[in-house]
Structure formats: C-alpha cells, structure tokens
Amino acid sequence: MIRFEVDHRSGNARVGRLVTPHGTVETPAFMPVGTAGVVKGLTPRNLQECGAQIVLANVYHLFLRPGIETLRALGGLHSFMGWPGPLLTDSGGFQVFSLSPLVEVTDDGVVFKSHLDGARHLLRPEGVVDLQVDMGVDIGMVLDECVAGNAPVESIRASVARTTAWAERSLACRGGRDTALFGIVQGAVDLAWREESVRQLLPLQFDGYAVGGLSVGEDPATTRTVARHTVALLPATVPRYLMGVGRPVDLLDFIAMGYDLFDCVLPTRNGRNGSLFTWTGRLAVRNAQHARDPRPVDERCTCYTCRHFSRGYLRHLAVSGDMLSGVLNTMHNVHFYLELMREARRALSGGELDALRASIADAYGEEGAGTHVD
Amino acid sequence: MIRFEVDHRSGNARVGRLVTPHGTVETPAFMPVGTAGVVKGLTPRNLQECGAQIVLANVYHLFLRPGIETLRALGGLHSFMGWPGPLLTDSGGFQVFSLSPLVEVTDDGVVFKSHLDGARHLLRPEGVVDLQVDMGVDIGMVLDECVAGNAPVESIRASVARTTAWAERSLACRGGRDTALFGIVQGAVDLAWREESVRQLLPLQFDGYAVGGLSVGEDPATTRTVARHTVALLPATVPRYLMGVGRPVDLLDFIAMGYDLFDCVLPTRNGRNGSLFTWTGRLAVRNAQHARDPRPVDERCTCYTCRHFSRGYLRHLAVSGDMLSGVLNTMHNVHFYLELMREARRALSGGELDALRASIADAYGEEGAGTHVD
Numbered sequence: 001m002i003r004f005e006v007d008h009r010s011g012n013a014r015v016g017r018l019v020t021p022h023g024t025v026e027t028p029a030f031m032p033v034g035t036a037g038v039v040k041g042l043t044p045r046n047l048q049e050c051g052a053q054i055v056l057a058n059v060y061h062l063f064l065r066p067g068i069e070t071l072r073a074l075g076g077l078h079s080f081m082g083w084p085g086p087l088l089t090d091s092g093g094f095q096v097f098s099l100s101p102l103v104e105v106t107d108d109g110v111v112f113k114s115h116l117d118g119a120r121h122l123l124r125p126e127g128v129v130d131l132q133v134d135m136g137v138d139i140g141m142v143l144d145e146c147v148a149g150n151a152p153v154e155s156i157r158a159s160v161a162r163t164t165a166w167a168e169r170s171l172a173c174r175g176g177r178d179t180a181l182f183g184i185v186q187g188a189v190d191l192a193w194r195e196e197s198v199r200q201l202l203p204l205q206f207d208g209y210a211v212g213g214l215s216v217g218e219d220p221a222t223t224r225t226v227a228r229h230t231v232a233l234l235p236a237t238v239p240r241y242l243m244g245v246g247r248p249v250d251l252l253d254f255i256a257m258g259y260d261l262f263d264c265v266l267p268t269r270n271g272r273n274g275s276l277f278t279w280t281g282r283l284a285v286r287n288a289q290h291a292r293d294p295r296p297v298d299e300r301c302t303c304y305t306c307r308h309f310s311r312g313y314l315r316h317l318a319v320s321g322d323m324l325s326g327v328l329n330t331m332h333n334v335h336f337y338l339e340l341m342r343e344a345r346r347a348l349s350g351g352e353l354d355a356l357r358a359s360i361a362d363a364y365g366e367e368g369a370g371t372h373v374d
Numbered sequence: 375m376i377r378f379e380v381d382h383r384s385g386n387a388r389v390g391r392l393v394t395p396h397g398t399v400e401t402p403a404f405m406p407v408g409t410a411g412v413v414k415g416l417t418p419r420n421l422q423e424c425g426a427q428i429v430l431a432n433v434y435h436l437f438l439r440p441g442i443e444t445l446r447a448l449g450g451l452h453s454f455m456g457w458p459g460p461l462l463t464d465s466g467g468f469q470v471f472s473l474s475p476l477v478e479v480t481d482d483g484v485v486f487k488s489h490l491d492g493a494r495h496l497l498r499p500e501g502v503v504d505l506q507v508d509m510g511v512d513i514g515m516v517l518d519e520c521v522a523g524n525a526p527v528e529s530i531r532a533s534v535a536r537t538t539a540w541a542e543r544s545l546a547c548r549g550g551r552d553t554a555l556f557g558i559v560q561g562a563v564d565l566a567w568r569e570e571s572v573r574q575l576l577p578l579q580f581d582g583y584a585v586g587g588l589s590v591g592e593d594p595a596t597t598r599t600v601a602r603h604t605v606a607l608l609p610a611t612v613p614r615y616l617m618g619v620g621r622p623v624d625l626l627d628f629i630a631m632g633y634d635l636f637d638c639v640l641p642t643r644n645g646r647n648g649s650l651f652t653w654t655g656r657l658a659v660r661n662a663q664h665a666r667d668p669r670p671v672d673e674r675c676t677c678y679t680c681r682h683f684s685r686g687y688l689r690h691l692a693v694s695g696d697m698l699s700g701v702l703n704t705m706h707n708v709h710f711y712l713e714l715m716r717e718a719r720r721a722l723s724g725g726e727l728d729a730l731r732a733s734i735a736d737a738y739g740e741e742g743a744g745t746h747v748d
Contacts (some may be wrong), residue, residue: 037690041697044682066665066690073666074686082682272697291440292447308418308456312448316411316440323415323646323697 002139002180002207004239004260010348012232012258018239020086020138021178022078023053027239027260028348030251030341031056031088032334033268036065037081040268041327042334044083049304050331051338055083056263059131059140060092060099063123064114068131076136087137090243090263091128093144093184094212105145107162125166126173133179141210142170144184149218156188164200171204180207182241188213189222191229198233208239208261215244224253231258248277248340249364252357255344267337271330274318278336281363283311285329290315303335304328376513376554376581378613378634384722386606386632392613394460394512395552396452397427401613401634402722404625404715405430405462406708407642410439411455414642415701416708418457423678424705425712429457430637433505433514434466434473437497438488442505450510461511464617464637465502467518467558468586479519481536499540500547507553515584516544518558523592530562538574545578554581556615562587563596565603572607582613582635589618598627605632622651622714623738626731629718641711645704648692651711655737657685659703664689677709678702 004027006016018025032039032047035058039047047055057077062068066080074080077087093110097103100112109124125143132140143166145159163186174181183206187193201209211230214223227242231254234240241261242254251262267277274285278298283290285297296306297314305314305328317325340360347356378401380390392399406413406421409432413421421429431451436442440454448454451461467484471477474486483498499517506514517540519533537560548555557580561567575583585604588597601616605628608614615635616628625636641651648659652672657664659671670680671688679688679702691699714734721730 036694036696037687038694038696038698041701043678043698043702045678065694066686070666070686070690074668074684080684080687080690082687292444294448304417304419310448310454312440312444313411313454313456316444316454320410320412320439322410322412323700324412324417326697327415327701328417 001178004208004237006236008349010351010353011256013256013348013353014236014258014260015345015348016260018054018086018260020054020180022084022086022138025053025086026345028251028255028341028344029054029261030337031261031263032337033263033265034081034083036061037077039330039334040272041323041330044081046304046331047083047334048085050335051342052085052334054086054088056088056090057081057137058090058092058095059128060090060095060123062089062135063092063121063131064116068134071135076134078136086139088139088261089132089135089137089141091132091141091143091184092123093141094146094216094244096123097146105162107165109143110145125169129170129173129179129181133174133177137179139180139182139208141182142167142184144186144212146186146213146216147188149189149213149216149222151188153190153193156190156193160186160193160197160200163197167201167204167206171206182206182208182210182239184210184212184243185230185234186213189218189226191226194226194230195233198230202235206238208241209234210241210243210261211259212243214242215246220250227254227259228257247364248337249357249361251337251340252344252353252360255348256353256357267333268330271333272326274325274329276329277333279359279363285311285314286318287315297332298336301332301335301339303332305332305335375552378582378611380610382723384725384727385630387630387722387727388610388632388634389719389722390634392428392460392634394428394554396458396460396512399427399460400719402625402629402715402718403428403635404711405635405637406711407637407639408455408457410435411451413704413708414646415697415704418455420678420705421457421708422459424709425716426459426708428460428462430462430464431455431511432464432466432469433502434464434469434497436463436509437466437495437505438490442508445509450508452510460513462513463506463509463511463515465506465515465517465558466497467515468520468590468618470497471520479536481539483517484519499543503544503547503553503555507548507551511553513554513556513582515556516541516558518560518586520560520587520590521562523563523587523590523596525562527564527567530564530567533562534560534567534571534574537571541575541578541580545580556580556582556584556613558584558586558617559604559608560587563592563600565600568600568604569607572604576609580612582615583608584615584617584635585633586617588616589620594624601628601633602631621738622711623731623735625711625714626718626727626734629722630727630731641707642704645707646700648699648703650703651707653733653737659685659688660692661689671706672710675706675709675713677706679706679709
C-alpha cells in the first residue's frame with residue numbers, strides 16, 4: 001500500500017519519502033487542498049507545475065456531491081479529477097462537526113444534515129472506509145469525533161474513546177484491501193487526553209498517524225504545545241500528519257517537531273482573495289501601489305505567474321474581477337508553499353532549518369492564522 | 375505594418391495570411407475577445423494551445439481601466455497581458471454608445487460617462503489613434519459613431535458623415551507611425567447608406583475595412599443582407615472584418631461572402647455559463663444527464679479540456695461553482711471556434727465549404743444569436 005522511508009534526520013525532524021501506489025511523495029510534504037475533487041481554479045497540470053506530489057480531498061464533500069455512485073461511474077477519484085498522483089482523503093469528521101447544521105453522534109456513527117440541501121445522512125466508520133476504498137485513494141483517514149477546544153473533560157474522554165472504537169472498526173473494515181489508513185489522534189488541548197488517545201491508537205498499527213482537532217480556534221501557542229507534545233509520542237517509522245496547518249512559519253516549526261505531512265487552505269483561499277505569499281512577506285495584490293509595478297510578485301519565484309505577469313497586471317485582473325486573477329494568484333501561492341517545503345527539505349539535509357525559519361519569521365512576523373475549511 | 379496575402383479563392387471567399395509585426399494570422403480568422411486585456415479566465419498559454427493567432431482588446435475598456443499611463447508603464451499592451459502575438463483593438467465606439475449612461479456626440483468627439491465610476495471622459499478620433507499607437511497594438515480601429523438599427527435616415531446620414539470625418543482625422547493623426555488602421559463602415563441596415571459609407575471611406579485607403587453596427591439586435595436575415603451587400607463593395611486586396619459576429623454557422627456564411635476576420639463573445643461568455651459548442655451541437659454542461667457520463671464534451675475535440683476531463687467532472691465543477699469550470703469550458707469553446715476556422719480554411723482550399731456549412735447547420739439549427747459585449 002504505502003512505504004515510508006527516512007533518508008535523513010535533524011533533531012526530531014526528518015527528510016524522507018512516502019511511496020504510494022500512484023507515486024512517491026518527498027517529505028516533509030504539503031498537500032494542496034482539493035476538497036471537492038478540485039484544487040479551486042487549478043488544473044492537474046497547474047498542480048504538477050507547482051510541484052504538487054500529493055493532493056488532499058474530502059470524503060464529506062465528495063459523499064454529498066457528486067456522490068459515490070458518480071465517482072464509481074467515472075472511474076474513481078483519480079480518474080474523476082484527472083490527477084494521476086497520490087491522493088489522500090480526509091474522512092470528513094471535522095467537516096461533519098463544523099459544517100452540518102445538526103449533528104447527532106452515537107457510538108454507531110454520526111447523523112448530520114447536508115450543508116448543501118439539508119438532507120439527513122448517516123456516516124459510520126465502516127462507510128467512510130468503504131467510500132475511500134471505492135474512490136481508489138492511496139491514503140484514507142478514519143472517521144473521528146472532534147470536540148471544541150474548550151469542551152469539558154467528560155466530552156474529551158468520550159470523543160477519544162469513540163475515536164478509538166471507530167478506528168478499530170475502520171481497520172477491521174479495511175481488512176486486506178489496498179488503501180492505506182491513518183489514525184487520528186484527538187484529545188482537544190488536554191495533554192493528558194492526547195497521551196491517552198495515542199496510547200489507545202498505537203496498538204492498532206495504522207499506516208500513519210494524524211493529529212487532528214488543532215488549529216480550530218485555539219491560540220497559536222497552545223497549538224504548538226499540543227502538537228509538540230503529541231508528535232513525540234508517535235512512532236518514528238510511519239508518516240506523522242498535522243491536519244489543517246498552517247502559515248509558512250508554522251510549517252517550519254512543525255517540521256522541526258517531526259511532522260511529515262500538512263494541508264491547509266491558506267495558499268488557495270488567500271490566492272482567491274488576492275493575498276500573496278512571497279519570500280519577503282505578504283503582498284496584497286489589489287493595493288493601488290502595485291498598479292504600475294512591472295516586477296513579478298516575487299523576484300525569486302519561478303511559478304508560471306511570476307514568469308509571465310507583473311504585479312500591475314495581476315492588480316488589474318483582481319480589480320477587474322476576472323477569474324484569471326484567482327487562478328494566477330492560486331498558482332503562485334501553491335507554488336510558494338511547495339517551494340517552501342522543498343527549501344525545508346534542503347535546509348534539513350544541510351542542517352540549516354533554523355536559518356530558513358529565521359528568514360521566514362523575519363518576513364512574516366507572527367500575523368495571520370491557519371484554518372481548515374476551503 | 376501589415377501585409378495581407380490571398381493564397382486561394384473560392385467564390386467570394388478567400389484563404390490567406392495577415393502578416394503583422396507580432397506574427398502571422400491565417401485567414402479567415404477568429405479573434406478571441408480579450409476586452410480588458412484578458413480573455414476571461416485564460417492565460418496566453420491557454421490561448422496558444424487553443425490555436426489563437428490574434429487576440430482582440432478594447433480601447434474603451436482599457437482607457438478606463440487600467441488607463442494608458444499604466445499601460446505605458448507596463449510596457450504596452452503585449453507586455454501587459456503577456457500575449458506575444460498579434461493584437462487588434464476595437465476603438466470602443468460601440469462600447470461608448472452601448473455602455474455609457476450618457477453620451478454627447480459632437481463633430482469633435484464623444485463625451486461619455488464611465489460605466490465603472492460615472493466619471494466624464496472625452497474621446498476624440500485622434501486620441502483613440504494615439505492610445506492604440508501608445509499601446510503598441512498591431513491593428514487599431516478608428517473611432518466610429520454607431521446608431522441604432524431603427525434610427526431615422528437623418529441620424530444615419532449624420533453618423534456616416536461623422537464616421538468618415540473621424541476616419542480622415544484618424545489617418546492624419548496616425549501619420550507614418552507603425553500601427554495599421556482599419557476603417558469602419560456604418561450605415562445601419564440601410565443598403566444605400568452602407569454604399570455611401572463605403573464610397574466615402576475607400577479613397578482613404580485604410581489597411582483594412584471593418585463592417586460595424588451589425589449583430590446589434592436586428593434580425594439575422596437583415597444582418598446577412600447588409601453584410602453580403604457591403605462586403606462586395608470592399609477592396610479584395612485588404613482584410614475585411616465583420617465585427618461582433620457570430621454563431622458557428624454564421625461564421626461560415628460570412629466567410630463564404632468574403633469576410634476574413636471575426637470576433638465574438640459567444641465562445642467565452644457561453645463557456646462561463648456552461649454552454650459548450652461541439653461538432654454535434656450545443657451541450658448544456660450543468661444538465662443532470664451528464665452527471666455520470668465518462669465521455670469528453672466532444673469525442674473529436676483535441677482541446678485540453680476534452681483530453682483530460684469527462685462530462686461528469688465538468689458538470690460537477692459547474693454545479694460546485696468552481697472557477698475551474700469557467701476556465702475549462704472557455705478553453706473548450708475557444709478551441710472549438712478556432713478549430714472551426716481551421717476546418718473552414720481547409721474546406722475552402724478543397725472547395726468543400728458548403729459541406730462543412732451543411733454539417734454545422736445540421737448540428738445547430740438556427741438557434742442562438744451573436745452578441746458584442748463580453
């Protein structure tokens with residue numbers, strides 16, 4: 001199914017390769033977010049040119065639209081979206097709890113209302129695994145229960161226990177089928193419950209472990225504390241995935257802690273909003289100061305956008321409301337995130353991650369925050 | 375500046391080449407509409423892959439936004455929009471009359487209010503020429519006065535006379551500068567006034583002649599009558615451009631009459647709306663019947679969209695409202711229009727235009743209508 005190989009270590013961080021049925025992913029890796037089977041505005045060719053080696057999609061969204069029967073009829077998710085490389089799907093646990101106007105959780109599964117049309121649906125852990133196997137993704141995530149960061153301890157205990165029970169059922173359901181499965185550590189921002197969640201999940205021997213339920217509104221220092229504490233408990237032999245994170249400087253910090261995989265909507269959402277990432281900080285492309293600026297967004301950048309267009313033209317597209325604006329900005333931002341990961345891998349191999357971190361922190365300060373939903 | 379060479383004639387139609395400072399355009403040619411310096415949603419690379427050899431932009435729109443100072447600062451229109459090939463700009467005469475909430479025409483020029491912010495502007499024929507020279511376009515159009523198809527004869531007479539006077543001033547202003555200029559024949563739907571407009575313009579010896587003021591609401595039979603009558607009066611040695619037209623079958627009819635150049639918003643606007651042109655007729659991509667259809671939009675088509683995506687996926691993108699929907703649909707439609715012109719050139723060379731016309735008419739019937747504004 002998948003194979004994870006570590007080539008180099010530097011402190012807790014590592015550089016390696018995740019080998020999947022659809023190709024190899026160099027780690028640490030950033031996964032552009034293609035929630036509904038499309039990274040908004042980008043073609044698979046655009047993604048490849050940006051350097052994407054793996055794309056993330058979302059079971060909750062794809063289950064509601066276009067639905068599994070359509071995905072089956074169209075040859076699975078790879079064929080559907082025209083992406084030939086590795087695919088990871090989030091289970092949609094987070095989306096059920098954040099998007100549905102009504103959620104009922106039982107030990108059996110979760111009943112929710114579609115945010116699209118209000119229809120009631122039941123997702124069980126087994127159903128989520130079957131969906132991912134049917135879609136043909138390389139890596140699936142188990143259904144988990146998310147609780148708010150400020151949830152009472154009894155809720156945290158219950159969600160950890162339920163997430164573990166669902167994890168066991170997910171693995172049993174997967175059986176010998178050819179889809180890797182990652183477990184998801186929960187426990188809100190309570191270090192003891194994070195430890196307990198890990199303790200319950202480790203014996204199940206997932207193909208990788210994710211840390212979920214972070215970067216959902218808690219303060220950034222707390223995110224770091226919980227992420228650092230938790231990653232140290234996870235096995236070094238499998239990929240460790242921090243879900244829904246984050247800003248450029250965050251990624252470097254979490255890489256230093258030992259995480260290997262990341263996803264975040266920031267590059268895509270900010271691209272659509274005209275907020276561009278550069279090696280010298282953010283650039284708000286609609287600002288009037290760019291109107292007659294012939295320079296590319298970033299002199300160092302080699303993306304299609306920076307090789308062909310000026311800040312002045314990109315501002316014109318943004319102000320004109322042309323859809324090409326969102327496309328070109330998204331291309332640039334996704335390229336930036338993927339280049340940041342390439343730089344991080346290079347820096348790690350040369351023992352220079354701290355220097356890279358310092359230069360990014362200098363460019364970005366501590367503004368902004370990661371977020372989940374695209 | 376430009377050179378027009380006819381390689382083959384078939385009845386009134388001809389196959390040739392328009393050689394410009396930025397490259398050669400095979401004629402008959404369709405010019406994708408890039409009103410504000412962008413063919414909505416498409417990159418220059420997309421356009422080249424679709425087979426575009428020339429792109430149209432619009433002085434009225436570019437004058438208002440981003441403005442000539444910005445275009446100068448960013449190296450002219452080619453550099454601004456990243457399009458290396460030939461560019462033709464419409465003068466904006468039509469847009470002044472159709473978009474401005476208030477228009478005052480005098481012999482000197484036209485005062486109008488920006489449809490963007492209500493600011494008053496004056497455009498004089500000389501100013502329009504200067505703008506086009508400054509933008510560095512290959513072919514500019516003179517400022518003309520458009521009147522409604524049902525205008526009284528005195529209005530038609532006045533607009534023809536003014537268009538001629540402006541045409542003379544435009545040429546005088548251009549002088550020896552390196553931008554080709556096309557005159558525009560007016561005269562509403564009155565054949566006698568079309569004749570008079572041609573009679574007045576021909577001595578000016580423009581680099582090409584356009585027929586304006588058609589496909590603006592009159593019935594299609596009238597469009598054809600006026601277009602056919604007028605083209606026969608224009609010199610055979612220069613390109614003949616029918617502005618703002620049309621549906622696929624229209625293009626073939628007007629090619630048969632002897633027109634060489636066309637522009638129309640149908641492929642781009644319909645692309646954004648999910649109405650796709652195919653060799654077997656229109657396809658409404660949002661229709662539920664396409665949801666699980668693994669076939670491309672058109673089995674014969676070699677565009678990026680048809681080579682990579684199913685009808686089912688394109689429907690999903692359209693229903694999801696992803697901007698990639700508009701991009702992929704526009705790519706397909708523009709490719710279709712340009713392929714139609716390639717087919718027309720091939721058919722003309724082989725004496726088979728009638729057969730091509732019959733097959734397109736069979737696929738499309740007589741539905742739909744061309745229109746100007748993108």
